[in-house]
Amino acid sequence: MVELRKRLEDSRPILADGAMGTFLSQLGNDISICPENLNLSNPRALHEVAKAYHSAGAEILQTNTFGGSPIRLREYDLDSKTKEINRVAVESVRNIVGTSAYITGSIGPCGQHLLPFGDLDPESFKESCRLQMSALVEGGVDAFSIETVMDVEEAVLALQVAREAAPHVVRIVSAAFLKNPNGFFTSFGNSLRETVQRFYDEGAEVVGANCGEGMTGMIDIARELRSICTLPLIIRPNAGLPEVDNRITVWNEAPGEFAGGVKELLDVGIKIIGGCCGTTPEHIRKAKSVIDEHQH
Template sequence: MQDIVKLLKNKVLVCDGAMGTMLQKYGLSAGECPEYWNLTQAEKLVAVHKEYLEAGADIIITNTFGASSLKLSKFNLEGKLREINISGAANAKAAVKKSGRDVYVAGDIGPTGSLLEPLGFLKIEEAYEAFKEQALALQEGGVDLIIIETMIAVEETVAAVRAVKENTKLPVIACMTFDVQANKDIRSVMGVDIETMVTELTNAGADILGSNCGNGVEQMVEVIKALRSKTGKPLIAEPNAGLPKLKDGVISYDGTPEMLASFTEALLSAGANIIGGCCGTAPEHIKQIKNQIERRNKK
């Protein structure tokens, strides 16, 4: 595969969408460990990846968001960390092979789920080791790059980036989740601003920066604008499909594929080099985004 950073100098790429939403469609129950499905329901994972590939995704993300030892321990599955991450990579690669397309497989790493000292009890060294262990397993599984997602604390994000860069040869996408305040101030839940994120993650060695999740695609446009004002690195935008709605105990999102795709031009103009989707997005959202980008390229 071509170096993704070099490719992004001349081409916009499309990433896939939500994994959790799709696994629920395929039968994942509330409280079940999604990542364990890499071992027990591999054919369903291949099917999910296949749907996103058929929608036109150029990057698909492994089902390993919560596959660190710290997260898996909540299900007493930390002993299967290596198997779960390697299988996550294998399932994605199997779908790519069947598609016959050249597509990047990104190994997904999410937050530990614990607060770092002094706000919590997790030592930064423990977080680093957890990220290192997961990154090595994903590299062993054959992923093309690592994507770090849904981070809110810059110290934890730095630990994740360093763990990957210092122990593997993989490119790293580092995403944090931001809120745009009424006064246009942009910060993560932990108070991290855009300039701090860019400075710290660039120094840690991140190859691509970006944001995922958040409060809808309109705010994502503002986040990407702010990121672009601080860095020349490639940027990724993975907005949610609108805003969450709770009905009968089930969370859904009100953003249609057409609505989300209508912001494609705004995201690109803001400085995005990769566009995908987060919570509530599905293959149809990705297909519509892909169509918008292809129409733009033909102009």
């Protein structure tokens, strides 16, 4: 398998995996308190997820480390285990896929707000990032996936740390945009254009969107991104919006509907397509057939 940077240069799209948290939950794991703790308590669950998405055709698999920063793990008194939690997350996936798939290390928002809006100083945040990223690198990630970005400043600092600490690791950044009457914005009020520009300036190699919207909203976001940005793009929609049915949370965008949207994303020229909350290996398998058909 060629290096991920090379793979990004060729013309073929890349299929990524679907949801981690909601799929772990569907498999019967309790993720209501610190989903990352599972990496230590039950790494078999990670094997199961990796196997399911890999056999569905995903070429990129993400780690169970969304909340794996020491700042976030501290809420559960697990910050002393940052290294282990992140390293094991990568190794568990690698054990399953070997070098037949790329592994991206998930890095979600740290859960606190930077100064002056919150009380978190930028240096403490960077240190937290550094610890998580170095553990992911030790585990052997191909890329960092700085995802569900709500505050662009936080992602900018994360990109700076990534460039300094591990320049060989590919930098993928995707924000969670929500639609309001003036367009798409993050919950911190960063417009889509401003967000992409800042990511580009800070050395992001792939930019895009995940979570926030279902497929319909994501197609609009994808078109807007394509019109303003020359970098490879990533789009990972939710399977619609969550609803509760008989005490179970369900996402009503079926794999078939999801796959219909995938075709439009390919027409727009999206490089990496995967799923976020509520998507399953079945969504990814259906997306794979659409991608294969599109290539012929």
